[in-house]
Amino acid sequence: MTSHEPQPEEPLAAWHGCMNGEDTPPDDAEPLTTEQRRQLADEQLLHALLRGRYCDTEASAAKLVDRVLHAITPRPARPLWFRLVRATLSSAAAMVLVVILIELSLPRTSSATSDYDRVLSAFMTEGDRTYSLQYAMQSLNGDAETEETPAAPHRPPMRPRGPGRLHGAKLYLRGGNQYVFEIQLPREKTLWIGQDGRNAWAVRPQGAVLFSEERDAFHLPFFEEMTTLPLIDMRDTLHAAKNGYVLDPPKRVTMDDGRGAEYFLARRNQQAARRPQRIEIWADPQSGLLYRVVFSRMHFGQTLCRQLRMEYLNGKPLPENWFTYQAHAPANANVKTVTKQDIRRYHHRRDRMRPHRQPPRQHHRQWEERRTPPPPVPDSPPPGE
Amino acid sequence: MTDNLAQSIFSVLVHENTGMLMTFLRASVRKEALAEDLFQETMIVAWKRFGEFDRTRPFGPWLRGIARNLVLASYRARKRDMLLCSEEVLEHLDRRVEQIARRPGDTWDEKIAALDDCLDALPEDYREPLELHYRDHHNTHTISGLLAMSREAVKKRIQRARSKLADCLKRKNILTDPEPSA
Numbered sequence: 077m078t079s080h081e082p083q084p085e086e087p088l089a090a091w092h093g094c095m096n097g098e099d100t101p102p103d104d105a106e107p108l109t110t111e112q113r114r115q116l117a118d119e120q121l122l123h124a125l126l127r128g129r130y131c132d133t134e135a136s137a138a139k140l141v142d143r144v145l146h147a148i149t150p151r152p153a154r155p156l157w158f159r160l161v162r163a164t165l166s167s168a169a170a171m172v173l174v175v176i177l178i179e180l181s182l183p184r185t186s187s188a189t190s191d192y193d194r195v196l197s198a199f200m201t202e203g204d205r206t207y208s209l210q211y212a213m214q215s216l217n218g219d220a221e222t223e224e225t226p227a228a229p230h231r232p233p234m235r236p237r238g239p240g241r242l243h244g245a246k247l248y249l250r251g252g253n254q255y256v257f258e259i260q261l262p263r264e265k266t267l268w269i270g271q272d273g274r275n276a277w278a279v280r281p282q283g284a285v286l287f288s289e290e291r292d293a294f295h296l297p298f299f300e301e302m303t304t305l306p307l308i309d310m311r312d313t314l315h316a317a318k319n320g321y322v323l324d325p326p327k328r329v330t331m332d333d334g335r336g337a338e339y340f341l342a343r344r345n346q347q348a349a350r351r352p353q354r355i356e357i358w359a360d361p362q363s364g365l366l367y368r369v370v371f372s373r374m375h376f377g378q379t380l381c382r383q384l385r386m387e388y389l390n391g392k393p394l395p396e397n398w399f400t401y402q403a404h405a406p407a408n409a410n411v412k413t414v415t416k417q418d419i420r421r422y423h424h425r426r427d428r429m430r431p432h433r434q435p436p437r438q439h440h441r442q443w444e445e446r447r448t449p450p451p452p453v454p455d456s457p458p459p460g461e
Numbered sequence: 462m463t464d465n466l467a468q469s470i471f472s473v474l475v476h477e478n479t480g481m482l483m484t485f486l487r488a489s490v491r492k493e494a495l496a497e498d499l500f501q502e503t504m505i506v507a508w509k510r511f512g513e514f515d516r517t518r519p520f521g522p523w524l525r526g527i528a529r530n531l532v533l534a535s536y537r538a539r540k541r542d543m544l545l546c547s548e549e550v551l552e553h554l555d556r557r558v559e560q561i562a563r564r565p566g567d568t569w570d571e572k573i574a575a576l577d578d579c580l581d582a583l584p585e586d587y588r589e590p591l592e593l594h595y596r597d598h599h600n601t602h603t604i605s606g607l608l609a610m611s612r613e614a615v616k617k618r619i620q621r622a623r624s625k626l627a628d629c630l631k632r633k634n635i636l637t638d639p640e641p642s643a
Binding site: 110113114116117118119120121122123124125126127128129130131132137140141143144145147148149150261262263267280281282283284 | 464468471472475476479480483484485486487488489493497500501504505508547549550553554557558573576577580585589591592593595596597606607608609623624626627630636
């Protein structure tokens with residue numbers, strides 16, 4: 077091919093990023109030949125087949141069909157008496173709701189705080205603990221979906237979007253300030269993110285180990301949702317539950333496996349706007365050990381709010397160096413130190429590269445209602461890359 | 462025909478054509494939400510015109526005809542949410558989808574089972590970013606972090622993976638060239 081001949085890849089390249097869903101279609105793209113248009117159309121079709129192959133389940137297809145059938149099913153007109161009764165009941169329900177809201181807004185000065193302090197101090201002094209993370213999402217119209225939604229039989233198991241990627245992850249805790257996340261990736265690879273009390277680190281399936289003296293350096297480059305994940309700093313979250321939430325008096329409850337537990341319910345007040353709306357805690361009445369923590373109604377994205385559950389698995393002692401990267405990386409691993417300047421540069425680059433996002437016009441109101449403030453760091457490449 | 466019977470027949474046809482129609486729409490628009498909206502719109506228009514549908518002809522092409530008009534109308538209104546879109550491209554996509562629809566198999570998934578073989582044959586270096594993108598919904602920023610590659614390299618890798626899959630499907634007589642133009 078001589079240099080005068082057109083490069084077939086070039087005019088198409090502008091459209092490829094668009095297919096990845098990140099770039100917008102080029103306004104001033106070079107005109108394409110018929111052959112190029114067909115080639116691109118084939119790629120678009122393949123892209124569509126892949127989306128269907130990986131994203132569609134029987135449940136999602138049924139949802140689409142149900143929407144259609146619901147829309148075309150004629151609804152009989154309700155008789156007058158029905159509408160009158162319904163209007164009366166709605167008014168009554170609204171009044172009850174107002175009473176409940178007033179009740180909830182009254183300040184609580186019970187012994188909840190002192191009981192909660194016991195849980196908090198136990199959390200700071202407890203030894204090694206292992207928790208599993210389970211995730212359930214609930215659409216804003218109340219249709220619950222969980223990770224157990226079966227995929228079509230011949231397909232690989234679905235991995236969910238957003239924070240659901242953390243479903244099945246493990247969280248290891250030591251004391252109040254050391255943690256390790258073990259997150260499973262496709263092809264049985266594992267991502268480790270941790271903090272040994274002073275330094276943060278991340279061991280990726282490929283590439284150098286990332287290490288930083290900045291405590292929260294690696295929360296986000298991997299998963300945007302970790303920005304607002306309350307588990308990242310449980311100590312901070314538990315403190316926040318005491319200060320930024322209204323605590324109900326604790327209750328004695330029996331858990332599914334018959335264990336007795338003390339149950340705390342914390343409801344968010346206005347100062348904690350970016351945190352979960354509710355935090356529920358089940359703790360051992362004597363030791364204060366956390367058995368289960370459930371974070372509800374966290375607004376991660378435009379359409380879904382989700383529930384994240386942290387469930388105690390065991391208290392087996394972990395190796396001494398478990399909370400350092402050396403326990404999870406090969407001995408000869410290359411380690412890249414990430415400095416404050418790297419992080420600043422990375423923020424700057426992120427801001428420049430972030431595409432301008434506009435809410436779809438027809439869903440604008442809903443979008444506004446569900447919108448959360450932008451996370452402090454998006455899921456761009458890790459600093460130092 | 463009573464309304465109930467018509468609705469029952471239509472409901473079966475909707476079930477049978479969901480995979481096919483969503484593939485056609487996803488190939489035409491960027492946003493999944495828009496594809497779903499157009500899916501519903503297409504089906505509702507199809508239901509309203511169901512009386513005009515010639516029962517001796519296949520339902521799929523008729524449905525795609527409605528979808529094509531709606532996609533073109535949508536393209537005029539919101540160009541930024543579309544992929545490459547024109548009468549010619551939609552015509553080409555329509556032919557391709559029809560090619561797949563005529564393959565043996567009772568369901569759309571069975572008709573595109575060859576894609577699974579092609580994915581299995583894809584080298585690991587290409588399959589991994591593809592799965593991270595399509596299955597795990599990671600964007601190229603995140604994948605570049607996970608695979609320790611530049612974002613441009615990730616984009617290129619995904620693009621090449623798609624090309625390799627397209628070649629593989631062509632070898633299996635899917636995405637084969639249409640009849641030569643006159």
